[in-house]
Amino acid sequence: MNSEKLKIAVLGGTGNIGEGLVLRLALQNLMDEGVKNEIIIGSRSSEAAEEAAKEALGELENCGFDTTEIRITGNSNLEAAKAADLIVLTIRFDNVPSLLEEIRKAIEGKILISPVVPMAKAGPIFEYRPPAEGSAAQAIKEMTPESTKVVAAFHNIAARKLKDIVKCKAVNDSVICSDDEEAKKLVIELTRHMGCLKPLDGGPLKNANTIESLTPLLINLAKLNGMKDLGVNFS
Template sequence: MKIGFVGGTGHIGKGLALRWGKGSNHEIFIGSRNESRGREAAEEYSRLLDEAGYEHEISGGDNRFAVENSDVVLVCIPYKSVFETMESLSSVFDDQVLISPVVPMFKSEGQFGCDDCCAALDIDNATPEGVRVVSAFHTVPAKPLYEFDNPLECDVIVCGENDAKMVVFDLIDDIDGMRGLDGGDLSVSRLTEAVTPLLLNVSINNDISHPMIKFISP
């Protein structure tokens, strides 16, 4: 599958690009506002996979390059940049599945919180009609993703319309140890986005490094 990353030079973009980039199942396109930065990031990720002995297909450029070459697009940018970025890319979106791990998060007086909005719904409203938005990966910390040979024993809640969610479930299955769970339609994303600042507060207040979520049935 061809997977593009809008803002693929950041933490979550790097981790997922490395996980999906190892091997020959997927072709990865790293995007950035700055074309040269996108290329540099793709070269860095390629070097890391080369050193680990993996085949890969990773290339970089600007965000338009990443979108127009991909079947699935991840939007890995801060919430404050969502509307401007989506507007600048509206002409190159087609009928891709767009995955949002975006969280409308803030920090105040040493604690993290979430704005009273939903990033996934805002992205859905800001993209052309044929684009199918799915929210996922809000509760996956970046650093464990970088360790791309280590299984990730965690769950990922996925929200959106059913056909698009199936595409995302397949991608989740490609990451060792990760399990995708159906959270419902896109409106439920408001709840899953709010879990990110909760995990960060738990991490800070209890000295727990990189907490993740796993649902257990007794």
């Protein structure tokens, strides 16, 4: 498997983060001649996924992009996972166990990317609420087949920046963690092609808890200080 020709399923792709990732991943086909990704939006409803795929193509066209080289389709979460080489989970942590049970056989031997952050509102702010395993990524690893290669990535990213494919060219850092070096390398390369993110090797999967915990911090900082769309840059 290489990052130049992938079928990528974005499960939960009808949500804000999912919509942004779909657009950015699809645009790689235009930014790099060697990249020919096929993006599959997954949802509980195949009809909703198909409609989201049409809307994504329409958004790209409205922004002036030629979509003849872009393929975005929609299907149920299970069928999207079956068809994909690589799967991105863009759902709430509470919904992860039931979805992983549903798609368990479909993700054997595949790369599964988790941008999932277990957090909850506590009064006016958000708190990081990691599971007993230490992080969402580690919990997901425990819930998936041994052959599934879990990679933690795409945290700490403002959905609005992802979706603003015309104006937003600013690069934020995206820390990527995994126990599988080959899978991590592929996701780092994939991230580098997205145009708005700079990938950084974050080491093994156990480090994902630190990266996940930054998301509620960024949300709280924005809320408490009248700021918007905060991201992370290390220098």
